[in-house]
Amino acid sequence: MGSRGKKLDGIDVEKLIEKLNKALADEWLAYYQYWVGSKVIMGPMRTDAETELMEHANDELRHADMLADRIVTLGGTPLLTPQQWYEKTNCGYEAPEDEWIEAILNQNIEGERCAIDVYRDLMNFVGQKDPVTYEMSREILQDEIEHEEDLENILNDIRTIKERFSR
Numbered sequence: 001m002g003s004r005g006k007k008l009d010g011i012d013v014e015k016l017i018e019k020l021n022k023a024l025a026d027e028w029l030a031y032y033q034y035w036v037g038s039k040v041i042m043g044p045m046r047t048d049a050e051t052e053l054m055e056h057a058n059d060e061l062r063h064a065d066m067l068a069d070r071i072v073t074l075g076g077t078p079l080l081t082p083q084q085w086y087e088k089t090n091c092g093y094e095a096p097e098d099e100w101i102e103a104i105l106n107q108n109i110e111g112e113r114c115a116i117d118v119y120r121d122l123m124n125f126v127g128q129k130d131p132v133t134y135e136m137s138r139e140i141l142q143d144e145i146e147h148e149e150d151l152e153n154i155l156n157d158i159r160t161i162k163e164r165f166s167r
């Protein structure tokens, strides 16, 4: 991208790149949490959940790709080591040590709620001063909102099944 495209009036670009890198760390950790979760998950509706978790993992990887491209365009460097994912993350990483479906879903729902906050914050930070980052964050936010909803729906289905069986 040329120098005119890089120049953003009224925005601290260094700080923006830092925020994008923090989100990048979140996306990689979310990717792995979903990916490994889909491998170890146990319990009712496991097969449906496995598919959903893998879809979400792929979405998170696509988000990481979008963020890294934006960072490079703005003249920054995407985090170069996995070590930095832990140092920079907003949302952290929850290892699926309890592989029961409800535990895994709840961990990932927490992650999605945090991701929703991260992209809302990014949108507020850039506002209309950087429409490209704004639009990218809006697009990712929409996916994260869907992710949270998908996982909540599976949890609700499990609850319904349990209620039926306990009658």
Ligand code: FE
Pocket (backbone or CB within 6 Å): 027, 030, 059, 060, 063, 115, 140, 144
């Ligand atoms: Fe994401």
Ligand code: FE
Pocket (backbone or CB within 6 Å): 030, 056, 059, 060, 112, 115, 143, 144, 147
């Ligand atoms: Fe997500």
Ligand code: MG
Pocket (backbone or CB within 6 Å): 052, 055, 056, 146, 147, 150
């Ligand atoms: Mg989904």
